[in-house]
Amino acid sequence: MKTLNEERRARRAAVLVTDLGDGRDRIVREGDHVAGDLGAAIANAFRTGHSRSVEAEGRTFFLNAHLPRPRLVVIGAVHISQALAPMARIAGYPVEIIDPRTAFATPERFPDVALHAEWPEDVLKRQPLDSYTALAAVTHDPKIDDFALKAALDARCFYIGALGSRKTHAKRVERLLALGAGADQIARIHAPIGLDIGAASPAEIAVAVLAQTIHAFRSRGLEAKGAVA
Amino acid sequence: MDESIYLDEARDPLIIAESWMKDGKDVAIATVVETWGSAPRPVGSHLVIDAEGNFHGSVSGGCVEGAVVTEAVDVIGSGKARMLEFGVADDTAWQVGLSCGGRIKVYVERLG
Incomplete structure (x- = not known):
């Protein structure tokens, strides 16, 4: 119980596997290798977050999936973020917004949102990113976005998106390489940001970003098997 | 910040158990391991x-908690885990039941 709670407090996914025949249980962490049908069922539990009983090796196991709640960190208290914050919250992804520009990051513009009028460097030191966090960088300003993007790559955020044209992104890639990020890491960044739905207004771009975030969350772990579209 | 991404430590059954x-204290934990039809709490609920029969959390909408607590106190005494099954209220096998018409299986085990 103590170990399981430690994992849950640290926002790390864990599946508690209980043999319903003899009552023995063990904790499996994401990435641990478990062979056979039981392993496949555990992998499925990590991906979907659904708990269930399974038959494997002639025994009945109960898999209780403990997944951290996904969240979305937005760098930039801009017009897109004003639409994105309430939409994402409704979809089940609580939002935090970080922007050091105090003219942008005001409670009047962002009622009912966790808002930090500080540099990402300072906020992310206190509340680090993790693999159950999505990061959308939408300031257009390298001074603000770049550090957060590098931190998101290092923390293996399940989704990383950055606003800007292909040209803007090409320059960004060079800067991230200079910061020490690997090319394969950088390839995980979605840029231009958002699913291609022809979004034009800030609110439409917010829909595209949220849809891409949800897609990334629900297809976690599938990239490795080449099963993601 | 409402809707915290962190655990609600004051109400989280597993944190309370710990x-x-x-x-x-001697503690038992009851877990919904299977549901059929309309069940009030999802699989995995605790x-x-x-x-002494104090409890936190839920395995139904309050319909069967009383029976689960009674069984759990026995489990704490014997140390032997039990599988309980609850169906609709008029099912003669059980005195208590789920008025919603669903069926649930609850696994009760002693911790530690």
């Missing part, structure tokens, strides 16, 4: 119980 154990 702190009860730290206080030297109720934690101590030897």
